[in-house]
Amino acid sequence: MKKITIAALLIGAVALSACSNNRFNGAGDDAASAAGMAGSASDPNSPAYFNQTIGDRVLFAVDQSTLSTEAEAVLTQQATWLGNNPAYSAIIEGHADEQGTREYNVALGARRASAVQGFLIERGVAPNRLKTVSYGKERPLAICSEESCYAQNRRAVTVLAAGAGT
Template sequence: MPAHAKLGPAAILVAGALALSACASKAPKELPPEPGPPATSTDTGQMGATPGSQAEFVQLMAGADTIYFDTDRYDIDSQDQAALARQAQWLARYPGKRATIEGHADERGTREYNLALGERRANAAKNYLVSLGVDPSRLSTLSYGKERPVALGSDAQSWAQNRRAVTVTID
């Protein structure tokens, strides 16, 4: 009887484990450095935002990248004017940046009506930015109507959040 036939199952398992452990990866001789503090932008003081990026725009706007409307309305009120003035200041700092203004509506009404209302809202925001000195060739509009809600409820609070125009910067 050959010698390997006399080995018990436990001995075979031990031999297999030893063979596999020989294939295991070895620890590197030198470990990578510890992570340092997060990157910051010296121009903006914002954590991790590249100057002129959409991320910086959203951080600096702190919610002012979006304006809200009353039901079936597309007029720019004083709160919207303040938000759009902040957007215009940012766009003035980055004259090579363009932006798309997205118009949205709540779920009530027909698809066609809400697309038209979203377009009027986006154009109202664009026209106000232009009145503040932003070159109209840098701005485009897009209506999503009721197709992209941020709040999914069928109540007054959700509808109010969905009646909006959002400015998104692009290269």
């Protein structure tokens, strides 16, 4: 399980850096193929479909952890996908934008991750397949100091991991 967790975190790094060009891409790509994450986005049972077609993340309003209607629609599809693909588990990463103190943002990210976890469990995903972690404001996706970036950073990302959970 330990190994899987590490792989999952590395995959998380890839997912987060998808639209940026950073040094972690190399290591993460290796980990992704090692964990059997290859697949076409047109295959509805592929992780690529989950990440790109359904969408692996939902966004939040400032200082909020309430799921929007759009977020619930995405998460409903995520739950269905997870139901159809019991060989995968997921780590839900909660994030905050930089407008807030460090500790508070860790706690806020935990709320967001937990909101997603709770919704997925409600939609039938077994609790032991879903873990949460908060990165607070430590891992921004978009780096400008404007609302256009902040909106992308206030997110919870469902990061797939190979393995049926604990």
